[in-house]
Amino acid sequence: MKPIAFRGSALADLRSFPQSAMREAGYQLDRVQHGLAPSDCKPMPSIGAGVTELRIWDEAGTFRVVYIAKLAEAVYVLHCFQKKTQQTAKRDIELARARLKELMKEIAP
Numbered sequence: 624m625k626p627i628a629f630r631g632s633a634l635a636d637l638r639s640f641p642q643s644a645m646r647e648a649g650y651q652l653d654r655v656q657h658g659l660a661p662s663d664c665k666p667m668p669s670i671g672a673g674v675t676e677l678r679i680w681d682e683a684g685t686f687r688v689v690y691i692a693k694l695a696e697a698v699y700v701l702h703c704f705q706k707k708t709q710q711t712a713k714r715d716i717e718l719a720r721a722r723l724k725e726l727m728k729e730i731a732p
Contacts, residue, residue, distance in 0.1 A: 624656050628697040630722040636703040637688065644681040648688050651677050652700070655692050669716055671723045674701070676711075687711070689719045691726075699726055 629637070637648060651661040655677075663678040673693035679686040685706040692698045702719040706712075 625692070626697045627652060627656060627700060629700045630726060631702070631718075633700045633703050633722075637700070640679075640686055640703070640705070641681060641683040644679050644683060644686045647679050647681065648677065648686065648703070651679070652688065652690070652698065655690065655698050667716075667719070670701070670719045674719070674723060687715075689715075691723065694730065696730065701726075 637645060640648065651664075654661050661675075661677050663680070664675050665678065667674040667676045667689060670689065671691070674689060674691050677688040677690065679688070687702075687704055687706050688700060689702040690698055690700045701722045702715060704715050
């Protein structure tokens with residue numbers, strides 16, 4: 624099982640989700656840690672190769688957890704947020720992209 628590593632404010636952002644959405648995110652991330660596919664996800668090549676968006680549909684709204692699991696060391700959670708529109712906000716994509724870039728510098732200097 625791979626450990627989970629949260630980047631930037633991702634853990635605090637995840638903890639701000641409603642209880643039911645946070646629990647579902649935890650369950651789905653546990654599946655990813657064990658090498659299984661989450662129930663509802665899609666690739667996010669606009670952020671980077673191997674980046675996936677976990678989609679959580681909750682009565683309180685729509686939530687997203689952006690992560691990369693292809694690296695050997697851990698499942699890296701780049702960004703967690705509530706989605707308010709059909710399209711992912713540019714600032715959310717840019718924040719996840721910046722955290723991925725920073726991560727790649729750290730693990731492969």
